[in-house]
Amino acid sequence: MNILVCISKVPDTTSKIAFTDNNTKFDTTNVQFIVNPSDEWYALVRALELKETLGGNVTIITVGPTEDDAIIRKALAIGADDAVRINAHPQDSYYVAAQIAEYAKTKNFDLILTGKETIDYNNAEVGGMIAELMGWEYITPANKLDVNGRIARVESEVGGETRVLECEMPLVISAAKGMADQRIPNMRGIMAARTKPIHVVEPAPIDSQVAITHFEMPPAKAGVKLIDPENMDELVRLLHNEAKVI
Amino acid sequence: MSVLVFVEASNGKIKKAGFEGVVYGKLSGSPVTAVVCGEADAAEVASLGEYGANHVLHVKKNYDAGALVDVMAAAADKTGASLIVFPFDNTGKAIAPRLSARLKAGLVSGALGVPTTTEGAFKVKKNVFSGKAIAEVEIKTDKKIVAFSPNSVGLQKSEGTASIEEFSPTVKESKIKLVETKKLEGDVPLPEAELVVSAGRGLKGPENWGMIEELAKVIGAATACSRPVADAHWRPHHEHVGQTGVAIRPNLYIAIGISGAIQHLAGVNQSKVIVVVNNDPEAPFFKAADYGVVGDAFQVVPRMIEAFKKFKASQH
Ligand SMILES: Cc1cc2nc3c(=O)[nH]c(=O)nc-3n(C[C@H](O)[C@H](O)[C@H](O)COP(=O)(O)OP(=O)(O)OC[C@H]3O[C@@H](n4cnc5c(N)ncnc54)[C@H](O)[C@@H]3O)c2cc1C
Ligand SMILES: Nc1ncnc2c1ncn2[C@@H]1O[C@H](COP(=O)(O)O)[C@@H](O)[C@H]1O
Numbered sequence: 001m002n003i004l005v006c007i008s009k010v011p012d013t014t015s016k017i018a019f020t021d022n023n024t025k026f027d028t029t030n031v032q033f034i035v036n037p038s039d040e041w042y043a044l045v046r047a048l049e050l051k052e053t054l055g056g057n058v059t060i061i062t063v064g065p066t067e068d069d070a071i072i073r074k075a076l077a078i079g080a081d082d083a084v085r086i087n088a089h090p091q092d093s094y095y096v097a098a099q100i101a102e103y104a105k106t107k108n109f110d111l112i113l114t115g116k117e118t119i120d121y122n123n124a125e126v127g128g129m130i131a132e133l134m135g136w137e138y139i140t141p142a143n144k145l146d147v148n149g150r151i152a153r154v155e156s157e158v159g160g161e162t163r164v165l166e167c168e169m170p171l172v173i174s175a176a177k178g179m180a181d182q183r184i185p186n187m188r189g190i191m192a193a194r195t196k197p198i199h200v201v202e203p204a205p206i207d208s209q210v211a212i213t214h215f216e217m218p219p220a221k222a223g224v225k226l227i228d229p230e231n232m233d234e235l236v237r238l239l240h241n242e243a244k245v246i
Numbered sequence: 247m248s249v250l251v252f253v254e255a256s257n258g259k260i261k262k263a264g265f266e267g268v269v270y271g272k273l274s275g276s277p278v279t280a281v282v283c284g285e286a287d288a289a290e291v292a293s294l295g296e297y298g299a300n301h302v303l304h305v306k307k308n309y310d311a312g313a314l315v316d317v318m319a320a321a322a323d324k325t326g327a328s329l330i331v332f333p334f335d336n337t338g339k340a341i342a343p344r345l346s347a348r349l350k351a352g353l354v355s356g357a358l359g360v361p362t363t364t365e366g367a368f369k370v371k372k373n374v375f376s377g378k379a380i381a382e383v384e385i386k387t388d389k390k391i392v393a394f395s396p397n398s399v400g401l402q403k404s405e406g407t408a409s410i411e412e413f414s415p416t417v418k419e420s421k422i423k424l425v426e427t428k429k430l431e432g433d434v435p436l437p438e439a440e441l442v443v444s445a446g447r448g449l450k451g452p453e454n455w456g457m458i459e460e461l462a463k464v465i466g467a468a469t470a471c472s473r474p475v476a477d478a479h480w481r482p483h484h485e486h487v488g489q490t491g492v493a494i495r496p497n498l499y500i501a502i503g504i505s506g507a508i509q510h511l512a513g514v515n516q517s518k519v520i521v522v523v524n525n526d527p528e529a530p531f532f533k534a535a536d537y538g539v540v541g542d543a544f545q546v547v548p549r550m551i552e553a554f555k556k557f558k559a560s561q562h
């Protein structure tokens with residue numbers, strides 16, 4: 001079983017969010033980058049578990065510049081077999097998805113896994129776009145994934161219910177919480193990752209469709225109103241009369 | 247600019263996000279065609295006119311997301327729409343990106359308000375960095391798709407009627423089989439809940455959740471929890487909210503015994519009103535709160551339950 005896991009680089013959640021160039025670019029000064037949590041914890045770890053029981057290969061793919069090799073090594077240390085880096089700045093979701101689809105079309109993957117969304121731009125777009133460009137089925141969010149022969153069985157939590165779905169592979173799945181637990185790379189993994197191959201592939205000519213033109217900070221909160229813990233009637237009154245939420 | 251809006255329906259009812267989508271569509275352009283997908287009562291469908299729909303295409307079959315991509319592509323073709331609107335919920339996330347890749351229509355997900363078009367540039371704002379910043383995004387393609395964040399424009403009614411037409415385009419057969427549907431625990435599904443009561447490690451153990459459930463029941467809220475609580479199996483994992491759990495946007499979020507770590511806030515800071523109960527006045531959550539109660543949850547929550555009960559009784 002051959003699985004392709006899409007990995008993206010995001011700023012650590014605790015990073016200070018600031019902008020440069022007249023608020024048009026994200027300021028990366030002193031920002032620590034990590035593998036996007038749902039790509040790492042859910043998609044990659046579940047892919048590795050499936051490989052460990054069923055055999056096969058787990059390849060990770062990133063659309064990004066040379067600097068992304070650092071997070072690629074981290075994912076290799078967790079256990080991926082090899083890596084592909086499409087050597088381009090990720091311009092928008094369509095650009096990223098089209099690059100990944102171009103690459104995947106020339107290979108024989110049974111599954112393509114993405115995270116449900118990245119924690120920087122919160123798009124939740126790349127997985128569906130890859131599926132469409134591959135002409136494959138798509139399931140999101142996937143909270144559980146099992147494989148039985150050629151059939152992938154997925155549990156998907158949508159609108160207060162869990163749907164149990166089955167689909168013949170290949171397909172694209174976007175991984176969300178519940179699918180696996182975080183794995184901390186051990187020393188052996190970290191050493192092995194140093195010699196695992198990162199294949200650098202030049203990008204296909206693709207036009208982006210959207211572009212960020214400006215950033216701004218959200219309006220500040222007015223500040224907390226403290227309420228006497230003995231007087232919960234006052235809280236209820238404020239929620240009803242002032243906040244008008246009950 | 248002709249607008250097409252995806253409207254989800256089931257068991258006779260139109261989802262709230264469907265009505266909001268029509269309002270969003272009306273504020274963005276005209277004419278507005280709502281594509282109602284799923285079983286919906288005639289009166290529900292007709293009421294879309296009051297929210298701004300000029301025309302309704304009603305697809306009565308229950309299709310899965312893959313088939314709904316075909317439905318929306320056919321509707322876009324039929325109406326020549328230049329803007330297509332989806333809610334940014336799990337259904338929208340399963341359809342909009344595929345439609346975007348198929349129609350070569352640029353997509354913005356998680357839009358906060360309606361688009362602006364100055365000097366021909368179509369721009370819309372969205373949340374980025376889990377709500378810590380807002381980005382303005384330009385769509386450069388002729389056809390455009392916007393997935394709006396729930397509660398970003400709200401519901402506004404006015405006079406108006408819509409013409410209604412049954413719509414049954416051909417769709418590809420899906421390879422995905424629905425084997426089983428299991429209802430999640432809890433009376434109110436969390437992702438769509440207007441009111442949410444959430445608790446964290448401050449509650450000490452799963453045996454203390456009785457008062458949390460009671461509070462939720464009294465006000466008709468869904469229950470949620472912080473990640474360590476779900477990790478320790480004190481609560482089911484679908485209740486886990488935050489950066490690695492579910493992101494929610496209720497009208498009211500009551501956080502009890504939760505410190506307010508940045509990863510937790512990432513999933514809840516879009517709530518309209520936040521109430522925090524914590525015995526540590528230095529807890530970071532107070533900085534993100536609208537109302538705060540510094541006190542012991544084991545004393546405060548029972549009082550809160552009584553106060554809400556009294557309020558509910560006075561409402562009748
Ligand atoms: C990459 C990453 C992703 C993460 N994703 C998430 C996520 O999605 N969601 C999430 O929630 N966390 C997430 N976390 C974990 C997060 O950093 C915090 O550790 C977690 O949110 C803390 O949970 P808590 O507030 O319940 O517990 P604690 O931090 O232990 O806080 C308990 C709080 O209860 C208060 N308290 C104690 N006793 C009482 C009492 N009797 N009455 C009232 N208050 C009391 C304490 O003052 C304290 O503030 C993530 C962490 C990482 C590194
Ligand atoms: N630059 C990228 N390279 C590889 N995969 C990506 C990239 N950006 C996003 N993805 C994948 O697509 C998922 C959804 O991302 P997004 O649509 O940007 O929210 C992520 O969780 C990744 O799995």
